[in-house]
């Protein structure tokens with residue numbers, strides 16, 4: 001099994017090289033309108049934005065910034081296949097302009113824009129980014145009535161183009177089953193509030209670069225890709241930044257295309273690609289290990305599980321998990337044309353040789369013995 005991953009350094013307002021309906025899933029996070037770190041990027045696209053900010057016309061600046069994004073959303077709708085999903089991570093902004101402190105509701109402006117362009121909005125995820133920062137409470141402290149509630153969340157807006165995706169042939173149905181999640185992951189990932197997102201990639205990337213780039217944690221696109229696409233699908237991120245979505249697609253055995261206007265990100269994308277094999281395999285092993293821990297606890301508290309996964313031999317809750325399988329990465333290379341290619345193991349692996357040394361992971365027998373004892 002093989003996937004390919006392409007980075008296009010260009011403006012996402014025109015995705016000429018992408019055919020209509022050629023993308024199965026969009027996962028992205030645009031520059032956030034009215035958050036100061038993105039003022040320059042928006043102003044470079046349209047000098048009227050700079051003028052509106054200088055004239056302290058917050059409403060006009062907000063609308064003009066969203067008009068820039070609208071052109072990208074139009075292309076997103078065009079390239080997305082019928083039945084495909086778009087997941088957009090966005091935060092609202094608070095800002096004082098002309099002595100008026102107010103919220104600029106980016107999420108509702110984007111939701112309306114994509115709805116008007118023909119996508120169906122679905123229940124969204126609130127990504128709770130709890131902080132202990134002393135300045136998180138804004139306004140007049142404990143005195144009524146001039147304090148503001150904290151802004152400690154962002155959104156992951158979720159849309160679908162048209163009706164449910166069809167998995168018409170036996171081959172597609174098998175691919176879908178093979179791409180299943182664990183039941184316990186479903187319970188967490190398909191909940192509307194995410195509070196547990198860890199920046200799994202954070203120690204691999206310079207923290208200052210992450211701050212400047214507005215990068216999201218690896219786990220965010222990784223979950224969404226697993227939730228809304230199947231292995232072999234094509235994932236698009238039109239605002240690629242440091243390349244997190246591409247890395248998540250590589251780890252999840254999907255193809256991907258990333259578009260980024262700023263060529264300066266090329267170096268960091270390449271650098272991260274350098275460690276993708278070990279990083280992804282560790283991530284997969286961690287999922288396996290977490291499932292095994294879940295099974296042990298479940299056996300002790302609720303008794304035997306009903307089904308056995310046919311690839312790994314461990315118990316699972318649902319019949320739909322029986323064919324779930326991970327493909328470990330075996331090789332990563334950059335081709336002469338600049339495309340990234342990943343090869344995968346066809347057979348299920350319990351763990352990488354490196355991790356096997358570190359941990360004594362129980363196999364099928366241990367679980368069966370545990371089950372018999374109950």
Ligand SMILES: C[S@@+](CC[C@H](N)C(=O)[O-])C[C@H]1O[C@@H](n2cnc3c(N)ncnc32)[C@H](O)[C@@H]1O
Pocket residue numbers: 010011012013028029030031032041072213214215216238239240241242243244245259260261262
């Ligand atoms: C919030 S950041 C994305 C961060 C990314 N999710 C990551 O994990 O690194 C938005 C990115 O969009 C890029 N961008 C802004 N306008 C663009 C456009 N019109 N076309 C393509 N990329 C654009 C910016 O340069 C920036 O890197």
